[in-house]
Amino acid sequence: MAGQFRSRVSGVGSYLPEKVLTNFDLEKMVDTNDQWIVERTGIERRHIAAEGEFTSDLCLKASQRALEDAGLTPHDIDMIVVGTVSGDRQMPSTACYLQSKLGCRNIVSFDLNAACSGFVYGVSVADQFIRSGMYKHVLVVGAEVLHRFVNYQDRETCILFGDGAGAWIVSRAEANETNLIESSHLHSDGDLAELLTVPGGGSIMPQSQQVLESKLNFVTMKGREIFKNAVRTMALCCREALEHNNLPPEKVDWIVPHQANKRIIEAVADQFKFPMDRVIVYLHETGNTSAASIPVAFDWAVKTGKIKRGQTILLTAFGAGLTSGSILLRY
Known part of the structure; x- marks a missing residue:
């Protein structure tokens, strides 16, 4: 039904x-x-x-x-x-x-x-x-x-x-399954849209010779503001997931965050006194792969034996928009 x-x-x-x-x-x-x-x-x-x-x-x-x-x-x-x-x-x-x-x-x-x-x-x-x-x-x-x-x-x-x-x-899932996606929490704050953007190529500024010569078809970013808001929004989404599921941080086996910057990841983990040895970090190998970063890091952690079936995993991300979100699941 x-x-x-x-x-x-x-x-x-x-x-x-x-x-x-x-x-x-x-x-x-x-x-x-x-x-x-x-x-x-x-x-x-x-x-x-x-x-x-x-x-x-x-x-x-x-x-x-x-x-x-x-x-x-x-x-x-x-x-x-x-x-x-x-x-x-x-x-x-x-x-x-x-x-x-x-x-x-x-x-x-x-x-x-x-x-x-x-x-x-x-x-x-x-x-x-x-x-x-x-x-x-x-x-x-x-x-x-x-x-x-x-x-x-x-x-x-x-x-x-x-x-x-x-x-x-x-x-x-089957009726007796326990490995489930428990919750998702998503947010966006368009007031911060200009912090990370590709200015040219859309309807605001269509592709033109001037756009190309001014390099407005490339990613632009205000790094300091992005750092501050990334930590704030990812920590908020983590807290929201934990409170919604009535789950203390110590019951989470792994956090898999968006792989943007190691210092951002460390700052988010510090918000919950969550040990870094239970945070999946793979960005040394990949850099920031945007929408691909969480599933790439997750798959690497599965293949290397870190993440195992039955464990409780918290995903958290932020991105241009500014968008943010979390998923809590038992893998």
């Missing part, structure tokens, strides 16, 4: 492109150095999509791995949600390209733009569709090819971003 169902994570997968851009590579491109980047961000390298490798291609590889993990085929999928700000094209959606490349049935497929919170938003959407009884298996992907939107003459932003994709299969 509609409204009687719960959802669970039945499969996970991720993909990082083979090409690697290290801090030492960036030293040759912009006024920066490895020590400065590591001390301020924790990032050592990032993966970069090859020429001719698109966001939907990264989605495809991550999705195939998630399907294999879940023991499902593309024909089992009822809906595709792709969180991205760097899709193949402005239209159609990257999710439609993915639906075709996977060989899925004629199913609903759409992109979701919540920037770095995109995957958390996508999982929440999937959870609601399953709870309603409409669908049984939803593919949620977070994927970015952000390096094509980065100005490699701007040392504040070019050190941060990388490419990658992560995917979950969110499925209807």
Whole structure:
């Protein structure tokens, strides 16, 4: 009966492109150095999509791995949600390209733009569709090819971003299942929209020669304000999840935060006196992959044996918008 169902994570997968851009590579491109980047961000390298490798291609590889993990085929999928700000094209959606490349049935497929919170938003959407009884298996992907939107003459932003994709299969749980998605909490604050944006290319400032010459087609960021609001919003979403589920922090096995900056992650953990050895940190390898960062880090933690079935996991993210959100689940 509609409204009687719960959802669970039945499969996970991720993909990082083979090409690697290290801090030492960036030293040759912009006024920066490895020590400065590591001390301020924790990032050592990032993966970069090859020429001719698109966001939907990264989605495809991550999705195939998630399907294999879940023991499902593309024909089992009822809906595709792709969180991205760097899709193949402005239209159609990257999710439609993915639906075709996977060989899925004629199913609903759409992109979701919540920037770095995109995957958390996508999982929440999937959870609601399953709870309603409409669908049984939803593919949620977070994927970015952000390096094509980065100005490699701007040392504040070019050190941060990388490419990658992560995917979950969110499925209807059986009646006796205990590994469930417990709650989601989502927020946005458009008053802070200008803190992190790509100014050109939209209806406000359509693509033009002037936009290209002024480099307004690249990511711009006010770093200090982003840091402050990232810590505030992620901590708020964590607190909201814990209070909603009447769960003390010590009952959470792992926090998987958006992988933007190690100092942000440490500051959020400190809000709850949560030990860093129970926080998943993978940004040294990936940089900030925006919507892909949480599922990529989660999959890495599963593959390395950190995250195990039956554990209680708290996801938390913030992104341009400013968006923020949390998901509490038993994996």
